[in-house]
Amino acid sequence: MRAAWLDLYDAELYPVIRFVxxxxxxxxxxxxDAAHEAFLESWRLMTTRPGDWAAIRNPRAWLRTVALRRxxxxxxxxxxxxxxxCADLPDASASSLDPGEFTAQAQMVLAAxxxxxxxxxxxxAYLTDGFPAAAIGEAMGITEQRVRDVIRxxxxxxxRWLAAALVDERRQPR
Amino acid sequence: MTTSDPADHTELTDDRxxxxxxxxDDELLHRIQAAVDPAITLTAVMDTNAVIVExxxxxxxxxxxxxxxxxxxxxxLIQISRSLDRALDxxxxxxxxxxxxxxxxxxxxxxxxxDLDLNxxxxxxxDLDRDLAxxxxxxxxxxxxxxxxxxxxxxxxxxxxxxxxxxxxxxxxxxxxxxxxxDLARDLAEREIIASGADLSLLAIDDVxxxxxxxxxxxxxxxxGIADHVRAASQEIRPGVYRVxxxxxxxxxxxxxx
Numbered sequence: 311m312r313a314a315w316l317d318l319y320d321a322e323l324y325p326v327i328r329f330v331x332x333x334x335x336x337x338x339x340x341x342x343d344a345a346h347e348a349f350l351e352s353w354r355l356m357t358t359r360p361g362d363w364a365a366i367r368n369p370r371a372w373l374r375t376v377a378l379r380r381x382x383x384x385x386x387x388x389x390x391x392x393x394x395x396c397a398d399l400p401d402a403s404a405s406s407l408d409p410g411e412f413t414a415q416a417q418m419v420l421a422a423x424x425x426x427x428x429x430x431x432x433x434x435a436y437l438t439d440g441f442p443a444a445a446i447g448e449a450m451g452i453t454e455q456r457v458r459d460v461i462r463x464x465x466x467x468x469x470r471w472l473a474a475a476l477v478d479e480r481r482q483p484r
Numbered sequence: 485m486t487t488s489d490p491a492d493h494t495e496l497t498d499d500r501x502x503x504x505x506x507x508x509d510d511e512l513l514h515r516i517q518a519a520v521d522p523a524i525t526l527t528a529v530m531d532t533n534a535v536i537v538e539x540x541x542x543x544x545x546x547x548x549x550x551x552x553x554x555x556x557x558x559x560x561l562i563q564i565s566r567s568l569d570r571a572l573d574x575x576x577x578x579x580x581x582x583x584x585x586x587x588x589x590x591x592x593x594x595x596x597x598x599d600l601d602l603n604x605x606x607x608x609x610x611d612l613d614r615d616l617a618x619x620x621x622x623x624x625x626x627x628x629x630x631x632x633x634x635x636x637x638x639x640x641x642x643x644x645x646x647x648x649x650x651x652x653x654x655x656x657x658x659x660x661x662x663x664x665x666x667d668l669a670r671d672l673a674e675r676e677i678i679a680s681g682a683d684l685s686l687l688a689i690d691d692v693x694x695x696x697x698x699x700x701x702x703x704x705x706x707x708x709g710i711a712d713h714v715r716a717a718s719q720e721i722r723p724g725v726y727r728v729x730x731x732x733x734x735x736x737x738x739x740x741x742x
Contacts, residue, residue: 312686319526324516331512338519346525412511419508438509469496472504476496 311364315356319349322373325439329374330381333435335424340381348377371441371449378432422471430464433457551679551698679704680725692717696730 323345330341352373356363366372412420423431429450436446443461447454496504677695681703689695692713700706702724706714718726 316686320522323522323525324513324520327516327520328509328512331516338516342520342525349525412515413507415504416508416511419504420512438505465498465501466495468505469498469501472501473496 311356311360315353318352318369318373322370323349326373326377329435329439330377332420332423332438333378333428333432334381335431336381341377344377344381345373347380348373351376368445368449370439371436371445374436374439375449418472418475422468422475425471426464426467430460430467433460434464437461551677551682551684692728693730695728698728699725700728701725 326345326348327338327341330336330344331338334341336344352363352369423434426434429452432450433446436449441449443454443457447457450457677698679698680701682700683705685705685707687707689707689710692710695714696717699721700714700718714728715726717730718728721727
């Protein structure tokens with residue numbers, strides 16, 4: 311079981327961090343800490359209640375749910391061991407990303423995703439991580455139909471927003 | 485439905501949206517991979533878990549989990565120490581450069597810069613400059629140019645002296661960092677790690693040096709790739725209990741060899 315946990319860790323650490331960054335939206339540092347707490351909780355569960363851990367049908371979704379919950383937890387006492395400070399992305403509340411770190415197109419897409427509401431951001435983050443609508447609904451505690459409706463509305467919005475942004479970019483003087 | 489200028493799309497196609505989302509996701513993932521070290525997070529997870537074990541849970545040997553954490557920490561510390569060792573070698577090279585005769589030359593150049601000759605040369609240059617403006621005499625131009633050239637040369641000497649001082653400061657920082665790492669390595673190396681009964685099979689160890697000094701027994705499980713090397717390098721200190729030696733019977737603290 312530990313080998314399987316390590317495989318899960320290797321495969322999902324970075325995607326879980328990315329998931330929290332997109333859903334939060336969160337800075338790299340906050341997303342990393344939230345992912346760390348999710349993996350810590352999974353390790354504790356696996357080592358202290360292995361039966362409960364084995365009963366989790368979708369560990370990939372479970373990790374994302376726990377990590378996002380940790381990120382959204384109200385500020386207070388947090389027992390997070392210090393990690394080395396890594397290079398950070400600009401805070402999600404910034405109006406634009408550092409142009410030196412992302413291509414213009416990637417900046418545009420991430421800015422567009424931040425325009426979505428909380429629920430839509432989370433649904434789209436699960437979707438782009440490869441989760442089907444049924445699994446997304448189960449992870450978020452909403453119906454599959456609602457997931458489909460959110461996806462439809464979010465995609466329509468993103469298509470319009472990005473189309474306008476791309477036109478604006480083409481019109482920018484070089 | 486109104487028609488739109490093909491060059492002024494009101495909405496992307498599904499394929500185009502999917503492509504943009506995919507590329508942004510890939511870029512974000514690459515950025516995260518460049519910034520986050522999974523080994524550090526994994527160590528922190530296991531380290532936190534070891535704290536839980538130390539706080540006491542019935543039925544579990546307190547040292548088994550801690551042994552794995554300490555061994556992983558030691559591996560990271562050895563890598564850090566080796567990097568600092570290389571940095572110290574470079575600092576040593578820099579120090580030898582700085583110790584040569586050019587330092588003396590620069591010192592003299594600095595003294596010259598403070599010497600009144602410079603002031604006199606500059607004053608003369610200013611006087612001559614005024615005379616030149618008034619008299620426009622060609623002989624006075626010939627006197628002005630060498631004075632200004634000497635002032636420029638002295639200014640360059642001052643710049644080089646400043647660079648050397650900065651280089652000396654950086655060399656001192658390297659030495660301080662290495663000393664701190666060495667102290668830390670010594671502290672950790674002197675701490676005995678008891679791995680009796682521990683399951684270390686999942687540790688990523690490929691260097692026996694990391695586990696020199698570790699005490700283990702017949703119930704200990706080593707990673708398959710290193711188990712034979714560990715047994716070959718170990719001495720039995722009590723029936724069924726072994727300590728990993730250094731191949732050349734080094735003291736565990738000696739891996740901080742500098």
